[in-house]
Amino acid sequence: DTAVSQxxxxxxxxxxxDKSIKCEQNLGHDTMYWYKQDSKKFLKIMFSYNNKELIIxxxxxNRFSPKSPDKAHLNLHINSLELGDSAxxxxxxxxxxxxxxxxxxxxxxxxxx
Amino acid sequence: QKEVEQNSGPLSxxxxxxxxxxxxxxxxxxxxxFWYRQYSGKSPELIMSIYSNGDKEDGRFTAQLNKASQYxxxxxxxxxxxxxxxxxxxxxxxxxxxxxxxxxxxLTINP
Numbered sequence: 001d002t003a004v005s006q007x008x009x010x011x012x013x014x015x016x017x018d019k020s021i022k023c024e025q026n027l028g029h030d031t032m033y034w035y036k037q038d039s040k041k042f043l044k045i046m047f048s049y050n051n052k053e054l055i056i057x058x059x060x061x062n063r064f065s066p067k068s069p070d071k072a073h074l075n076l077h078i079n080s081l082e083l084g085d086s087a088x089x090x091x092x093x094x095x096x097x098x099x100x101x102x103x104x105x106x107x108x109x110x111x112x113x
Numbered sequence: 114q115k116e117v118e119q120n121s122g123p124l125s126x127x128x129x130x131x132x133x134x135x136x137x138x139x140x141x142x143x144x145x146x147f148w149y150r151q152y153s154g155k156s157p158e159l160i161m162s163i164y165s166n167g168d169k170e171d172g173r174f175t176a177q178l179n180k181a182s183q184y185x186x187x188x189x190x191x192x193x194x195x196x197x198x199x200x201x202x203x204x205x206x207x208x209x210x211x212x213x214x215x216x217x218x219x220l221t222i223n224p
Contacts, residue, residue, distance in 0.1 A: 041151075041216070041217050042214070045213075055210055097205075098208065098210055099205060100145075106156050107156050
């Protein structure tokens with residue numbers, strides 16, 4: 001059973017388009033996260049949700065909008081895609097965001113042309 | 114000063130030797146520390162977590178934490194080519210409800 005799953009695995013699109021990435025976890029965790037990993041492999045948190053409530057928004061452009069329909073799902077919608085949005089996006093989950101291990105999904109490689 | 118700093122490497126170690134990976138952090142109230150391994154094209158996976166000063170051993174891996182010096186390290190004994198990966202240090206900043214990652218150290222084990 002996959003603990004944290006993401007779809008799609010690859011996403012290639014044109015500048016200006018709108019796209020979504022979906023994430024689901026079956027670990028029963030309360031907290032879910034979106035990270036962006038750039039070409040230099042730096043992993044930076046974008047958002048986190050705890051029980052469907054937004055708790056972290058790390059100065060991400062408002063073209064990025066997360067949505068959590070329930071605590072097992074956290075989706076990321078990106079409007080008006082730009083070249084600089086090209087990266088690998090990872091979803092993760094944990095129980096306690098202050099102390100617990102985070103488990104990562106397989107990642108979505110987004111390429112904006 | 115970055116919140117979590119690692120030497121980005123690359124660090125090259127001969128097979129069978131000890132690989133030593135280091136990480137410093139700036140927030141004195143940090144409580145939880147993690148080492149993740151990331152193979153190329155894959156997601157980060159947890160290697161070790163450590164919460165108290167001292168050493169914690171798990172097989173060939175030993176994590177060392179020194180809160181006074183704000184320093185955490187990972188030792189890999191009897192290094193294998195399969196240990197070649199990027200190693201990410203992560204620190205949970207108390208009350209911030211997030212992990213802060215270092216930039217990662219790329220480790221290569223040479224047969």
